Amino acid sequence: MSADAASLSLSIRAPGVLQRLLPGRVLRGVLGLVLILVAWQVSVPLIGLPDYFYPSALAVWVAFLDLIRKGILPVYVGDSLWRYGAGVSLGTLIGVTLGLLISLNRALARLLAPLINFLYAIVEVAWIPLFVIWWGYGIKAILVSLIYVVVFPVLYNTIVGIRTVPQVYVNAVRSLGGSRLQVIREVLLPAALPNIITGFRVGAGFAFRGLIFAEMIAAKTGLGYLIFEGTAHHQTARTIVGMICMGVLWLFIDNVYLKPFERATVERWGTVVSAEDRG
């Protein structure tokens, strides 16, 4: 079971690309991006398709400036970020709390495992229609679906993490007179942390795409809405602006917040050290 979670995280947490890039490599990478852009721009007159079908790089740049000048893009990005932040943090909080409560009782954890597995397998995308029926199009349906995406990987990995804590550690703290709360704080949480972070990373990754989709279906602002609305009005350049912003935003979130956060917490709290170090 832990194999599922670990494998997911392994491939998503692809080696820290940024830190290992040497200056020469960065330059070559940038060159690659520039080449793609040039090829895109040059191919447009050669292929000769209508602008709404295959807009040029320049047209996308113009649309980008236009969206900024009209103040649409900053507002949309802000809305998306706000929804994402709220959904992911609420989801993580709920996931960890539920995971702790469930795994404090081994029998309960075993009892609920299949149900959690099943709910985890119903991807959030499939829930959105039901949420829309229940709460209509709008922020409520979006937030709930984001929370849903994050809760299950976090919950699942929290339970797995706590279940694999060696009983010896718990016994040790117990016999030194640790209370139940201290066992949780000094043993279970730090030991399960790497798993929890893994679940968080998986959830945060799925949640970002989930957000874009939810905004396509149920929102009137946000990047997902921009991507969706652009083509509906034959403003395909706007759609592409939205897609590029989405990619940049995700890389930013991933490299500036998630990866350093992961490194900081996992390294600092480590699997085994914490109990004696912080005692």
Added chain:
Amino acid sequence: MPALSRQRLDRLSGAVPFFMALVGWLLLSKFGNLPEYMLPPLSQMWVRFTDGLVDGSLLRHVGGSLYRLAISFLIGNGLAIPLGIAIAMNRHVSDLLRPTLTFFQSIAGIAWVPLAIIWFGIGMGSVVFVISNTIFFGAIYSTVIGVQTIPKTLHRAVLCHGAKGLQVFTELILPGALVQIILGLRTSMAYGWRALVAGEMIAGSSGLGYMTIEAVQWYQTDTVIMGMILVGLLWLMLDRVLFAPLERRTVARWGLLQR
């Protein structure tokens, strides 16, 4: 064999929460005073399910979805893995392309649906394009990483022993990158599955996603919930039947999974 009976007990007890959820549903729809569109009675779910089976629409939707997924999986991986290896074998090319791949991977999937509709129209083409795209960028990225993270020493060792051309490929590159490639298959499938359901909702003309989003228009909550349950069951089946054994046989056996 105590282990076996324990397992059987677990499996039995695992059914309990499902059973309780069903009972809760039954009670809530009977006494909860909720309108039918919010929580359809269980009996109605059953009627909808059997109706779908009898007129064949349910099987058509499920079959259509799986068919699109299979085609896209073949297209995506069939293109991505050879291309990924080719790119990664040349350090200059892979340095050149890696940031681009990272970027495309981060927008792969659902975000392409509107563009796909413009290019391919509503229906099969769009959906297959979106899923293949998702799977392609997931798989190619992990393939490139897999080849590039093969330790240099291994490379030198293989060359020292006089390996040439194709041998380097079969003895070093392929086995060295295989773990990443297999992990990539599974991850990209997970993203591909989401893209399938989402793509069918927006751009589909049949399939599970289409069935569900169509039902929203008519407030047929029973169909929506049936679609959700099928999405969950099918994914568990795919994961258990295809990927878990594959991974057990390869990745876990070679001891590369961190537990």
